[in-house]
Amino acid sequence: MPVKVLMFGWELPPFNSGGLGVACHGLTRALADQGVEITFVLPKKQAVKADHMRLIFADIPDFDWTQFTAYSSIPGSVVLDLEHLPPDLLSVVFQYAKRAGEIAAKIQHDLVHAHDWLTFPAGAVASGRSGRPLVSHVHATEFDRSGGHGINPSVYQIERKTMTKSAKVIAVSQFTKNLLTRHYAAEPGKIAVVHNGVDLGEYAPVAEEDILLPLKSAGFKVVTYIGRLTLQKGVDYFIHAASLVVKYHPKTAFLIVGSGDMERQLIAQVAGMGISENVLFAGFLRGNLLKQIYRSSDLFVMPSVSEPFGLTALESIASGTPAIISKQSGASEVVHHALKVDFWDVEEMANQILAVVSHGSLHQSLRTNGQTEVQKATWGAAASKVINVYREILGK
């Protein structure tokens, strides 16, 4: 008998704000390939592409995807009042939970699987209604999102209580597992580490016109950051390193792809350092254009302050572009053939950037060995581990 899973998500591509939707899509497709029957619930109807599983939309009226991205953290504490729901993120989360109970009563399932705090109340309510065990899957915690600058206590409570109720917790890295045992008093024996995979077909190098050719023709090496512009992602450290690099290698361009609440501050930082000519803000990109940037860059840097996994690093390496990865990340557990740096050590970051842009042999070695290594980081491997977690819970 195939395992039947009722899964709660928040977003799926192309309506995703970042890695959570990509991870849910990659993982569910690989689970389906290995025979798992998934019913995937989203807060609201969207034209997502996912024919490998049954989709259900909870039809939350206040849900506005552009407003409530998966990465929102709520400023200040919020009074939890389920009867008088204000139209904000937390209320949507609880509306979703309410609907989850109704859905769980109608859909046959062996277990419930919920992704991150936004869907944790939904998963908990569904599991309570059906009496089926709950798997909570942690892609990021409140500690990561806040970048260490004050967590939201309501979100923290949701995360902590849901993990307590869960039969098993899946963490996307040992880095995250350590954080869960340290900050959430989670039992280590209850947490399984399942590293994310990367959809290799999507990121393989292709023969094409080089999208960054104008910069390169002018003699520039292009060093790229891709991600949200938030404290968690450490972009400010990247810019600091850039200011050191241009003193030695003036023809280095730093391309910053993404948007976020730090954008203005970062632009001011760049202007203040006098390196506006070297740092380019490209805004939020997706789809083929983003993939072309991955492929065409000379080097990718992921300077995260706290990165539960960091799919972008794997996507870059799969695209044939070497990466410098923060040691404070899950991806650094998976990838050996990359340069590793403490996010705060901007001098070392600059040292590594200069080495890659200066020595073709280093670029070539990282590229070749990284591409070989990343072949092992598949969603299929991740799905097999998730299925082991299901079997353990269900006793079969």
Next chain:
Amino acid sequence: MPAVCLYFQVHQPHRIRKYRVFDIGHSHDYFSDTSESNLNNKKILQKVAGKSYLPTNKILLELLLRHPEFKVSFSLSGVVMEQLKEYSPETLESFQELAATGRAEILSETYYHSLSFLYSKEEFASQIRLHRDLVRDLFGQVPTVFRNTELIYNNELAAVVARLGFTGILAEGADHILGWRSPNFLYFPVSAPGIKLLLKNYRLSDDIAFRFSEPSWSEYPLMADKFASWVNAVNGNGDVVNLFMDYETFGEHQWESTGIFEFLRHLPGQILRHPDNYFVTPSEAVAKFPARGELDVPYFVSWADVERDLSAWLGNPIQDDAAGKLYSLEHQILLSGDDRLIADWRRLQTSDHFYYMCTKWFADGDVHKYFNPYDSPYDAFISFMNVLADLRLRLQTKLASAPAPDAQIPGFV
């Protein structure tokens, strides 16, 4: 009547400290790490001396005094002798005590334990001369048998070494060069019939060096009497059993708790229990035994890794880039006449720097990772290339005829 020839390689490199791009032009101390990391040469040397060199030398001295028939041989790289002088003089004295018995032979090699043969025959010969002078000063011996870095060998090397006046060379008894033939005889190189080859019996050598403490090995635990019986089995179909290994096997690779010191303490006595057995040094073996056949080794062979080739040190893009750029400076560096500059350039030639840049199996956490003091092969490369950029800067300043250094640091752009 097999003889046993024991040879130990003693070597420690000058590891390059974490040397960042910001150090270029400001600091010329490349090898002076003082942290708790494994890049601290003084710390490593004193640790290895304490765990391995000193206790093993003590045992060997006792054995030499107890068994008049017992003999050993060593090759000490110039760079390890330098470091012993500076960081552990008592260890150097204990090696000198061994040599003073007249039954511990010192072999020749390149002073810097380098890959110079692959890049410059002149530099290769210079480093052999430098090594010879230091061995003469410290041990009162002039080596007559040569052992190249990590047993790297081929026909051409044999010819060059023969021309330099040596009578014998040590090499790896790899299956692919021996075919059906035994490593327990001496051979002559096709390229230099006047010189003799001693080949490592890698099965028996590696039983001690690698398998000794491996519980999953069918012969575990290995005792001296059992090992001696394997040597006895060669009786009648071999002249000499060549047991070649790193000296750090004793106490460092195989810890004291494995029983390796007890094994060594009993080995000579157990081997000598068989009346036909005896010990020889490499030069004695060369004088005593005839070469039983010709050996043709067109491609390089070494004692490293399963491949037994050069791929531990050279072959990937970063290794080839680093070594190529280093040796390309030879002419100008020597022209500078600056002793400090020349010595630093030569210290960078030590093969270990390139071994640390090996990316083979890096992700699998194998022996290369175990022996790598850097977090990754790439980190090793980055520090090396930054140092090389500084060296180039010093060279440009030194050479009056060179163009004035421009604003860019050489090596960048």
